[in-house]
Amino acid sequence: MEFVKLVGPFAIFFIMYSLGLKLSFINFLNLLKKPKNLIIGLICQSIFLPIIGLLIVSFYPMPNELKIGILLLLLLPSATISNYAAKLVDGNVSLSIAITTICSLLSIFTIPIGMTVLFKFVMNEQIQNFDVQSISVRIFIIITIPTILGILTNRFLKVFRQRIIVLFDKISLILFLGIISVAIYQERMNLGGYFEYVGIISPIILLFVLFVSIVLTKFFADGIDSQRTIVVECLLQNGAMGFIVGAQIFNEISYVTPIALYALLQYFVLAFYVANIKIVK
Numbered sequence: 001m002e003f004v005k006l007v008g009p010f011a012i013f014f015i016m017y018s019l020g021l022k023l024s025f026i027n028f029l030n031l032l033k034k035p036k037n038l039i040i041g042l043i044c045q046s047i048f049l050p051i052i053g054l055l056i057v058s059f060y061p062m063p064n065e066l067k068i069g070i071l072l073l074l075l076l077p078s079a080t081i082s083n084y085a086a087k088l089v090d091g092n093v094s095l096s097i098a099i100t101t102i103c104s105l106l107s108i109f110t111i112p113i114g115m116t117v118l119f120k121f122v123m124n125e126q127i128q129n130f131d132v133q134s135i136s137v138r139i140f141i142i143i144t145i146p147t148i149l150g151i152l153t154n155r156f157l158k159v160f161r162q163r164i165i166v167l168f169d170k171i172s173l174i175l176f177l178g179i180i181s182v183a184i185y186q187e188r189m190n191l192g193g194y195f196e197y198v199g200i201i202s203p204i205i206l207l208f209v210l211f212v213s214i215v216l217t218k219f220f221a222d223g224i225d226s227q228r229t230i231v232v233e234c235l236l237q238n239g240a241m242g243f244i245v246g247a248q249i250f251n252e253i254s255y256v257t258p259i260a261l262y263a264l265l266q267y268f269v270l271a272f273y274v275a276n277i278k279i280v281k
Helices: 002-020 025-033 036-059 064-073 082-088 093-123 132-156 158-186 194-220 224-235 239-249 253-280
Strands: none
Touching: 002 093, 002 132, 002 158, 002 239, 025 036, 025 093, 036 064, 036 093, 036 194, 036 224, 064 093, 064 194, 064 239, 064 253, 082 093, 082 224, 082 253, 093 132, 093 224, 093 239, 132 158, 132 239, 158 239, 158 253, 194 224, 194 253, 224 253, 239 253
């Protein structure tokens, strides 16, 4: 995990800066005029996904390391590529960017507090060597600060932003895939039998998230474009953030194994969801 510990913070700083570049204050203010869909999206992402994680680790037998990894996975904000995916499903891109950005900014609280509360609830014990204050500071430095810098760049340096945003998006995707690939390759001998569990549980989580988000948005969100957007936001978790934050907290790759596999499989489920929409149309 040393590679991720050293390179990861710089990579996630860049990725989160790229996310901040996409947020327009005007679009955000327009969403606040009719905030229902934004609120539904935030509730689905920040409340219902952790509940899914809580249910799965409560009833499915697995090592504690994997339980921690799954809880972390479903406490993450959505992936930055979800904004592009919203376009593919003819969704509300402004809503997608707002949900992703707000959840990323809130992660300084939701990840450390959520991990502590959920694991205590499931295991009736504390996570070993889990310092909430220290983790919050790390998340603030590598996630909150670059996101705010990206937002300010978008607001005050629009010409510069136009020149770099497409390139930065591509670099962000390459960084994400590269870090996960290198880390898994370097630690392949230490993974042991963890994939025996993760290979089963990751697809279950994906299908569960897809089903729950479709049902909830169908009943509570207004407009098919917003419904599809919220589904995509729930489906695509920020694997890069989870992998790197997990590496900063824990020493063994086993803790982030569920995140790594989910982060790769989620795009196959997204492709299925997009294809289904195109066929229906």
